Amino acid sequence: MRKKVDDRIRTLIENGVKTRHRSMFVIVGDKSRDQIVNLHYMLSKAVVRSRPTVLWCYKDKLELSSHKKKRAKQIKKLMQRGLLDPEKVDPFSLFVESGGLTYCLYKDSERILGNTFGMCILQDFEALTPNLLARMIETVEGGGLVVLLVRSLSSLTSLYTMVMDVHERFRTESHSEAAGRFNERFLLSLASCKACAVMDDELNILPISSHIRSITPVPVIEDSEGLSETQRDLKNLKEQLSDDFPVGPLIRKCCTLDQGKAVITFLDSILDKALRSTVALLAARGRGKSAALGLAIAGAIAAGYSNIFVTAPSPENLKTLFDFVCKGFDALEYKEHIDYDVVKSANPEFKKATVRINIYKQHRQTIQYIQPQEHEKLSQVELLVVDEAAAIPLPVVKSLLGPYLVFLSSTVNGYEGTGRSLSLKLLQQLEEQSQMGTKSMDGSLSGRVFKKVELSESIRYASGDPIESWLNGLLCLDVTSSIPNISRLPPPSECDLYYVNRDTLFSYHKDSELFLQRMMALYVASHYKNSPNDLQLMADAPAHHLFVLLGPVDESKNHLPDILCVIQVCLEGQISRNSALRSLSDGHQPFGDQIPWKFCEQFQDTVFPSLSGARIVRIAVHPSAMRLGYGSTAVELLTRYYEGELTPISEADPDKVVEKTNVRVTEAAEKVSLLEENIKPRSNLPHLLVHLHERPPEKLHYIGVSFGLTQDLFRFWRKHKFAPFYIGQIPNTVTGEHTCMTLKPLNNDDIEASGSDQWGFFSPFYQDFRRRFTRLLGSSFRAMEYKLAMSVLDPKINFTEQEPMPFTSNGFSRSLNDILSPYDMKRLEAYTNNLADFHMILDLVPILTYQYFQEKLPVTLSYAQASVLLCMGLQCQTVTYIEGAMKLERQQILSLFIKVMKKFHKYLFSIASEEIHANLPRIKEVVMEPHSVSVDDDLNDAAKQVKDKMKAETEDLLNPEFLQQYAIVDREDDFENALQNGAGKISSSGLISVKSSKNKVGKHGKLSENNKDTKKRGKGDGGFKSNKKKKS
DSSP, rough: OOOOOOHHHHHHHHHHHHHHHEEEEESSSSSHHHHHHHHHHHHHOOOOSOOOOEEEEEESOOOSSSHHHHHHHHHHHHHHSSSSSSSOOOOOHHHTTOOEEEEEGGGGGGGGGTTTEEEEEEOOOGGHHEEEEEEHHTTTTEEEEEEEEEEOOOOOGGGGOOOTHHHHHHHHOOOOOOOOOHHHHHHHHHOOOTTEEEEEETOBGGGGGGGGGGOOOOOOOOOOOOHHHHHHHHHHHHHHTTSSHHHHHHHTTOOOOHHHHHHHHHHHHHHHHOOEEEEEEEEEETHHHHHHHHHHHHHHHTOOOEEEEEEOOSGGGGGHHHHHHHHHHTTTTTTTTTTEEEEOOOOOTTTTTEEEEEOOOSSEEEEEEEETTTTTGOSSOOOEESSSGGGHHHHHHHHHHHHHEEEEEEESSSSTTSSSSSIIIHHHHHHOOOOHHHOOOSSOOOOOOOEEEESOOOSSOTTHHHHHHHHEEEEEEEEEGGOOOSSSSOGGGEEEEEEOHHHHTTTTOOHHHHHHHHHHHHHHHHHHHOOOOHHHHHHHOEEEEEEEOOOOOOSSSOOOEEEEEEEEEEEEEEOHHHHHHHHHHOOOSSSSSSSHHHHHHHTSSGGGSSEEEEEEEEEEEEEGTTTTSHHHHHHHHHHHTTTTTTOOOOOTTTOOOOOOOOOOOGGGOOOOOOOOOOOOOOOOOOOEEEEGGGGGOOSEEEEEEEOOOOHHHHHHHHHHOEEEEOOOOOOOOOOOOOEEEEEEEOTTTTTTOSSSSGGGGGGGHHHHHHHHHHHHTTTTTTOHHHHHHHHHHHOOOOOSOOOOOOOOTTTHHHHHHHHOOOHHHHHHHHHHSSSSOGGGGGGTTHHHHHHHHTTTTTTOOOOHHHHHHHHIIIIIOOOHHHHHHOOOOHHHEEEEEEEEHHHHHHHHHHHHHHHHHHHSSSOOOOOOOOOOSOOHHHHHHHHHHHHHHHHHHHHHTTOOHHHHGOEEEEEEEEHHHHHTTTTOOOTTTTTEOOOOOOOOOOOOOHHHHHHHHHHHHHHHHHGGGGGSSEEE
């Protein structure tokens, strides 16, 4: 049955063609692909030129193959099964056969960037992401159609609960319920898009597109040649400059008036030849920035510039630029292979991208690609072109600038992710320097000329395109104008942190939208890399939560408060032990839970993933409030909130459910048909902002953060007691930064931490990280800046307050003997006495440095001395390198170095002396102590003993019984004989000896003992012998 198509659809398409604006159709139903033929036919009728080309995007499966032979086989099978009537021609098959179709898988969407199509068809709605949506729609030219195919739905509100493919990435083990907030907001936004029609598969317009009812054909303001006002101005500009070389031929290649003016500005700076200009080109996506730069480079070659360097995050970003350099050469009548050669990259990572153009026409000239980090190669440069400067870190862009001509280009908003740090910080500084230079009026190089050019007119479609406005609003692409000026900056102590209810934030209410745009504006202003996919992550990810820091809120004034800081937090952890073991055995990490899985991998620990924590995904401060303490205040309040300090005690119930089940839309249950359903924003929504006192916190064990390692960022997190546990060894290819993950343990009763260390349970892991980092400084982190390495290591360099450690022979000295020989000590001594060069001890420096940074050499050093030691000992750098890094003279560095070595030698010598002293034999010391008895008492006691003894002996001698044993009885004859033998003479001694035969009397034993004593005593002084002899 044939049916007349609604005139309003035809009017919408024709209006788009007349005004060079794009139109969008959302077709709901399983037969929606059959209506594509009708829409393409209407577009072909409206476009006078050629038949519109078609881009067909899909997830993984087409109903009819894109391959001609395969398609023929499929049609044959359908005919055999009776599903296709061979007599009746299928319009869709004819449409496919007619050609002009480009098929593209969503995963290969990058390859169609830069191409232009008349119609774009997006199949498989569940596979769409914000990035894909923006990228695909951007390929459609003015007057073209964007067609979105959605499978049959009972009601449009069932889109809210549709499971999107990307939700699989948002789910984690502990958070598995993804919400459909982004789809809800997407559907509600379609009602506000004036160039969008939502239809069923019979082209009946649904009530959500009620604004189409009043559509009327638009008149087009054109002159007699069919040119609009801007096209007429561009034509006049081309005619005025047609005779100027090289400007005239190059301007003819420009498509818009803005682009023409930008090329003229570039060529003015080139032809000035002063090499003192910096020109910044800012524009949204699809405005022809790269083309303008390419034409300007061709003009610089024609002006005689010899060395031109071009840089971008990747050479693939420069495809358009180099294409337009060649187009510029064609306009200037240069011939390839005769006047110039194009050199492609041999690096497989660069996919044969152009990296150099050599020109020979006038003299040897070169256009060379360099990577952003290779700024030291810019010695002979005359012109430096930096494309996509916002995607290069700000410090790297600053290091690229120098005393030569510089062209910068940057995407200020768009789907590939951009940052406003370039335009907000760098361009502001360049502008200030330029103004100072003009005031000083001296001819120094400091007074560089700065020019800023902005492109607003799109190449593919006319300005004021409703689809562009709708897409910018939906994906918050053009939020740079949403940053409001802050009238008053309150003190950080007066500010409060609020929880943002995401149901209300993404409800598409007027105030919610304004608040969301302001939040996203802070994101874009603070981070160099932003993507529309971040919005879907914020909306739908179940583990993510949003907090904002606001000043004192005046409730009497009915307006939104100024957002000073935004924090996005992701809850992680609570992973079962089995999952952790499986992950370790498989070597595979699931999506989400970044910190638990990385911790598990680094320390092979299966307990940590079971803990619950929060990862700070983003923290963005208002550009006018940078470095004023608002970020620190927000982090402190967040920490206190999760430690339970901000919640009243009565409410701090750990078993209480933190968040109520999300209020989901139930309008679909009313069973109304698609043609009667009216979609409106919900009214029964909770408050957008909730004070932290009113919301019980989740019970957490730690807060973590992952970021690109820079000095400023690391200092910020270190100040808030976050300590690193992982630093990626391979730097990011775009930013040149290493990924760093830090952790802060929270006060929690669940974990018993050994010791009183501030790091709690994290302490052993942190010490292990420091040991590993110290060892890796000589290899993976050798190029790291010494200040950053010192900040990460955070070594103890002041040992003045430390008590001297008791000497232990089995401790450090024993390990020292294993690593340092006596000859090493002698060489060290020779160097400290200035008897040898420092090269003599270079082999010892890494050993001593490692021991020092492990706090085994308690020697107090200054920061400069420790830095020199780190560079020479851990990073194995030369003195020449340290000169450049520390901005010191060679003699100063060597002076610092020898002072360190003298301190080391002194300490090591003292340790060695103590050890030798400990091993020598020692003479036993006699301790002189006073006696318990005085000398007089001792002498008196001895005298008394002698007197008693003498008295006893005297009494025994005078005892008659004792003397009787010596009597001469019955031996008178012997006595006479003795006298006679002496011839009557008595010896001179007066003694005569006569043998007695009488036995001793009395106490025999006692007497014999006395006799013994007497004999002994007699030996000494010869006493008492006369007792045995009788006087005559």
